[in-house]
Amino acid sequence: TWQISTSPEAATTLAPLREAAQLLRTSDIPVAFPTETVYGLGADATRSAAVRGIYAAKGRPSDNPLIVHVCDLDMLRGFVDPAEGIPEIYRELVRRFWPGPLTILLRCPRADNNASTTSSSHPLSRRMLAPEVTAGLPTFGARMPASPLARTLIQLAGTPLAAPSANASTKPSPTAASHVLDDLDGHIELILDGGNCDVGVESTVVDGLCEDGGPPLVLRPGGVSMEELRSVPGWEGVVKGYRDESEEGKKGAPGPRAPGMKYKHYSPKAKVVLFETRSGRGIEDVRAEMGLLEEEKGGVVGIIRTLGWRKLSGDEQQGEEIVREKAIVEDAETNGHSTLGYDISTSTIGKARVLDIGLGQQTKMVAQGLFSALRELDRRGADVVFVEGIEDRDDIAAAVMNRLRKAASEIRA
Numbered sequence: 484t485w486q487i488s489t490s491p492e493a494a495t496t497l498a499p500l501r502e503a504a505q506l507l508r509t510s511d512i513p514v515a516f517p518t519e520t521v522y523g524l525g526a527d528a529t530r531s532a533a534v535r536g537i538y539a540a541k542g543r544p545s546d547n548p549l550i551v552h553v554c555d556l557d558m559l560r561g562f563v564d565p566a567e568g569i570p571e572i573y574r575e576l577v578r579r580f581w582p583g584p585l586t587i588l589l590r591c592p593r594a595d596n597n598a599s600t601t602s603s604s605h606p607l608s609r610r611m612l613a614p615e616v617t618a619g620l621p622t623f624g625a626r627m628p629a630s631p632l633a634r635t636l637i638q639l640a641g642t643p644l645a646a647p648s649a650n651a652s653t654k655p656s657p658t659a660a661s662h663v664l665d666d667l668d669g670h671i672e673l674i675l676d677g678g679n680c681d682v683g684v685e686s687t688v689v690d691g692l693c694e695d696g697g698p699p700l701v702l703r704p705g706g707v708s709m710e711e712l713r714s715v716p717g718w719e720g721v722v723k724g725y726r727d728e729s730e731e732g733k734k735g736a737p738g739p740r741a742p743g744m745k746y747k748h749y750s751p752k753a754k755v756v757l758f759e760t761r762s763g764r765g766i767e768d769v770r771a772e773m774g775l776l777e778e779e780k781g782g783v784v785g786i787i788r789t790l791g792w793r794k795l796s797g798d799e800q801q802g803e804e805i806v807r808e809k810a811i812v813e814d815a816e817t818n819g820h821s822t823l824g825y826d827i828s829t830s831t832i833g834k835a836r837v838l839d840i841g842l843g844q845q846t847k848m849v850a851q852g853l854f855s856a857l858r859e860l861d862r863r864g865a866d867v868v869f870v871e872g873i874e875d876r877d878d879i880a881a882a883v884m885n886r887l888r889k890a891a892s893e894i895r896a
């Protein structure tokens with residue numbers, strides 16, 4: 484696997500992007516690239532062999548459709564039904580949030596419809612998305628990423644890029660080039676390194692087609708919040724079209740969940756226990772759990788704090804020897820130019836080693852650091868990770884809690 488750095492100086496030269504674009508046009512092995520949300524694993528969306536390469540590299544089930552990334556509206560117009568264009572309901576939405584972390588569902592043009600169009604003056608309109616992109620669905624998801632690097636890459640490739648998140652299937656999404664390398668080394672040839680992702684969670688997926696006459700839907704919460712969507716004409720009545728894990732019965736009695744309930748998504752190797760915030764329970768439960776672990780086997784305990792939990796201090800663990808090695812986690816593999824915005828302190832409680840990460844007070848920082856923190860704790864051998872949830876509001880917190888509920892094998896009220 485080659486890793487091409489786009490440091491501030493290097494970003495002024497297009498050479499790495501040209502090389503990546505050339506691979507995208509000619510190879511069937513996907514290319515990893517940064518977006519403002521997470522890293523994507525891209526392939527020419529019009530070539531079946533190339534798109535199949537994505538599913539192969541990720542180990543992704545082929546019935547899960549991919550998002551089509553475009554650099555501008557002209558490129559997108561070449562792939563929608565020429566008679567329909569981009570539906571009116573999306574006009575203001577796209578004006579407000581593109582380029583940005585928003586994915587809209589569009590109808591796929593029917594093959595016969597497209598072929599019968601006399602569009603010799605618009606050669607693009609005769610190109611079709613590979614059927615593998617949509618996994619057989621009559622719609623496709625489209626997104627124009629905010630990352631200039633991503634848009635330039637798409638422009639140079641001259642074709643829309645089908646791209647899921649560039650993680651191995653079931654792992655947390657990658658927010659740094661090193662995360663992609665950890666998961667996909669040996670399966671891909673090139674990663675464009677654009678440093679850490681700004682948003683940290685994936686795009687919001689919306690369906691404004693309202694095929695059943697219902698209101699527009701959010702299919703996946705993400706970088707654009709419900710609150711922001713509602714402020715757009717035609718989207719005042721947008722509703723949640725997804726269900727969180729906690730609403731599906733994961734909410735746990737203490738103790739291991741039934742093995743059959745194990746959900747595999749955004750999952751590190753460690754067991755993740757999520758504490759929802761409203762109950763007022765919190766660090767005491769974590770400490771009780773740690774006590775157990777310490778007595779029984781002396782494992783490695785990860786803690787991800789957000790807003791409320793205090794850092795465990797020497798005073799709270801009377802008599803125990805505390806090792807306070809405070810480390811700024813630096814992305815060593817990416818030339819050190821990207822420093823993650825949180826730190827880890829390490830302490831020892833009895834036989835247990837405790838790795839304590841504070842993601843910061845602001846929801847934006849929690850979103851930015853979440854996937855990276857889960858990966859960092861895995862790298863350091865955590866057996867269990869206790870995560871302090873945040874209040875599930877109509878902002879990006881909804882996306883954070885959605886991902887955490889999926890990652891968790893246990894949820895405490």
Ligand code: TXA
Nearest residue numbers: 520522523548549550620622623624646647648685686
């Ligand atoms: O931020 C993002 O969206 C990132 C970056 C790389 O752009 N991409 C991403 O892709 O998260 P992926 O494949 O990991 O997630 C795509 C989501 C899935 O939940 C998929 O089911 C949904 O979008 N999706 C795609 N096409 C769809 C369609 N036609 N109908 C319903 N859902 C669709």
Ligand code: MG
Nearest residue numbers: 647648649656
């Ligand atoms: Mg994904």
